[in-house]
Amino acid sequence: MNDAPRPTGDHPAATAPTGGVPAKRWVYVIPVAAVMYMLAYLDRNNVSVVLPYMHGDLDLSNADKGLAGGIFFLGYVFLQIPAAVLAQRWSARKTVLILMVAWGLSAVLSGLVQTRAQFYAARFVLGFFEGGVWPAVLILLASWFPLRERARANALWMACLPLSSVLMAPLSGWMLDHTSWRWVLVLQGVPPLLWAALWWFAVADRPAEARWISRAEAAHLAREIAADEAAKPAVGGGSYLAAVRQRTVLVLIGVYFFWITGFYGFSLWLPAVIKELTHDGSATEVGLLTAIPFTVALVVMIANAAWSDRTGRRRPAVAVPLVVGIVALLLGQVVDGALPRMLLLCLTAAAVYAPYGPFWAIPGQFLRFEVVAVAMGLINALGNLGGFAGPYLVGWLTDATGSSLTGFAVLAGFLAVAVVLATLGLRPGPARPSDGSQDAPAPAANTASNGGS
Incomplete structure (x- = not known):
């Protein structure tokens, strides 16, 4: 076992951060969790591919389609904190397993609906069961990856978000050309039920419980x-209430809400939009x-997280991409030509995905494990509204104005509020002599700096 001082640079994901200590966690934990959530994200977002091709089956207006896409997130709120506490x-392993089976069955049922109200209800129930998965996996990763690896671990796991769209948007499109939208939803709800078996045997709650990890790596992580x-x-003596009332937690909720609205x-x-372009x-x-914009987003998302871990600068890693997204989103509504608009869609996608890894590394930098679960659950629950x-x-707004310009301009405004909150509300913590400049938020509720990052 190696007790070498903690280095501060960037490290390859599959090699040990301290000399000679293996790092199998990058190979075992991240891929299994990533595929699991990729399937969840597929069942959440396949409706975006399906809706333009429902051809009046349920008589949906544009506002109805927006409601069908968004009502998922009303259900998404309820299990955030309970699942985080259970995890x-x-x-975390058992919590995710139960939720995986439940959301898979809900996804299958969403393809069997006969009325608009039933479709809304199915989307709500799907969100209800998927809602607890995100915080539960963040708790799992916190048991496997130290803070100096956390943004990269988060980003590699969260890479399943754009990767799901890269792989599944073409698949959904191909399926729609060969079968009905109902069969698309039913068939895409089955894989989570199968993946649940692999999840049960491959994942452990913490290193000490994993059969595949070396004792050296387990001791190093401990x-x-x-x-x-x-x-x-x-x-506050480990109080959940004291944790969620901290100023930084409240600011993170605001940042996440306005960012996710635009996202x-x-x-x-x-x-x-692409259907219109074609x-x-x-x-x-x-x-x-x-799939093209999401491929660009995947690369930028991982690169931004690696930069954030290497420099410790979390605020710019969240705020700067969102500024780029605002500009690209607005330009995309006024430029002409399919190619320029497609390039701006790629830039917007990269910008709204890039903050994920650094953002979710922030709560664990100033909250201890016994209270961070509730804080992350609350941030995700309220933010995802x-x-x-x-x-x-x-x-x-598209129905009201006859154009998507107003709607996307409003989204740019929401992203702008997220930038302001991240820049002015997340105050930087003190610099560490060994780590260089640190830009994580200060942990104390009412002080500018009190032992950050």
């Missing part, structure tokens, strides 16, 4: 994570073209 106090926890200040408003309407091309063509607001706003 922390009981088992030391690293214990050192991270010891460096954080106590919060999902863009993501869920992207296939419809002058009502086939579903397969639209699906293939939809923007996933309801964004798609619905775009659909409603």
